[in-house]
Amino acid sequence: MFERVLTEEDFEKVYPILEQSFPETELRTREDQLALLQNERYRLYAIKDETEKNGGVIAAWELPDDLLYVDHFAILPEKRNHGFGGNVLDMFLEWKRKKVVLEVELPEDDLTRRRIEFYERHGFVWNDYPYMQPPMRKGQKPFPLRLMTRPGALDGETYEQYRSVLHHIVYRYTKEDLGRVNK
Incomplete structure (x- = not known):
C-alpha cells in the first residue's frame, strides 16, 4: 500500500499528483521537494491502489517527541469520494502510531x-490558534492556516512547541524569520 519514494525516477511519478492537488502556495518547487528525499526526517510515499498503481501520495516528517507531521496528503481525483482516501489515512496513522499534526486551510468555502x-x-481536532505557514517558495508571503492534531486538541504551550518545531525543522526558519512570520 505505501511505497517509499527514494529515487528521482519514482519521485517523477508522484510529484504530478502533488502539483494537481495543491495550490502553489502550499507546494515546494519540484527541485526543493526532490531535495527533501535526502532529509533523514522526511518520508514521501506513493500510495498504491488494489491494482498496484499510484492512487495518491503522502509526505510526512518524523519529528522529535514522537510527533509526525503530515506535510501533504493527496488522492487522485478518480479515487476520491469512495472511501479510498479515508482507508489509506487510517492505515497510515495505525502504521505510524504517533501524535500527528497537519495544516489545513481556514473553513472559508464548502471545499475547505x-x-x-x-x-x-x-x-483529528481543530485548533483555533492563529497559525501562519511560512512561504513554501521564494517570493511568497506567509499563509494563514490552522493546525489539526490527533489524538486531541493542543493547549497553548504545546501549540507553541509544535509551531516552533514545524517552522524550524520543516520550513528551516531561523528565530529571526519566525519572528517576522508570526507577527
Whole structure:
C-alpha cells in the first residue's frame, strides 16, 4: 500500500499528483521537494491502489517527541469520494502510531469545510490558534492556516512547541524569520 519514494525516477511519478492537488502556495518547487528525499526526517510515499498503481501520495516528517507531521496528503481525483482516501489515512496513522499534526486551510468555502470534516472523521481536532505557514517558495508571503492534531486538541504551550518545531525543522526558519512570520 505505501511505497517509499527514494529515487528521482519514482519521485517523477508522484510529484504530478502533488502539483494537481495543491495550490502553489502550499507546494515546494519540484527541485526543493526532490531535495527533501535526502532529509533523514522526511518520508514521501506513493500510495498504491488494489491494482498496484499510484492512487495518491503522502509526505510526512518524523519529528522529535514522537510527533509526525503530515506535510501533504493527496488522492487522485478518480479515487476520491469512495472511501479510498479515508482507508489509506487510517492505515497510515495505525502504521505510524504517533501524535500527528497537519495544516489545513481556514473553513472559508464548502471545499475547505469538507476537508476539515474529513480529518475530523479520522480523529483529528481543530485548533483555533492563529497559525501562519511560512512561504513554501521564494517570493511568497506567509499563509494563514490552522493546525489539526490527533489524538486531541493542543493547549497553548504545546501549540507553541509544535509551531516552533514545524517552522524550524520543516520550513528551516531561523528565530529571526519566525519572528517576522508570526507577527
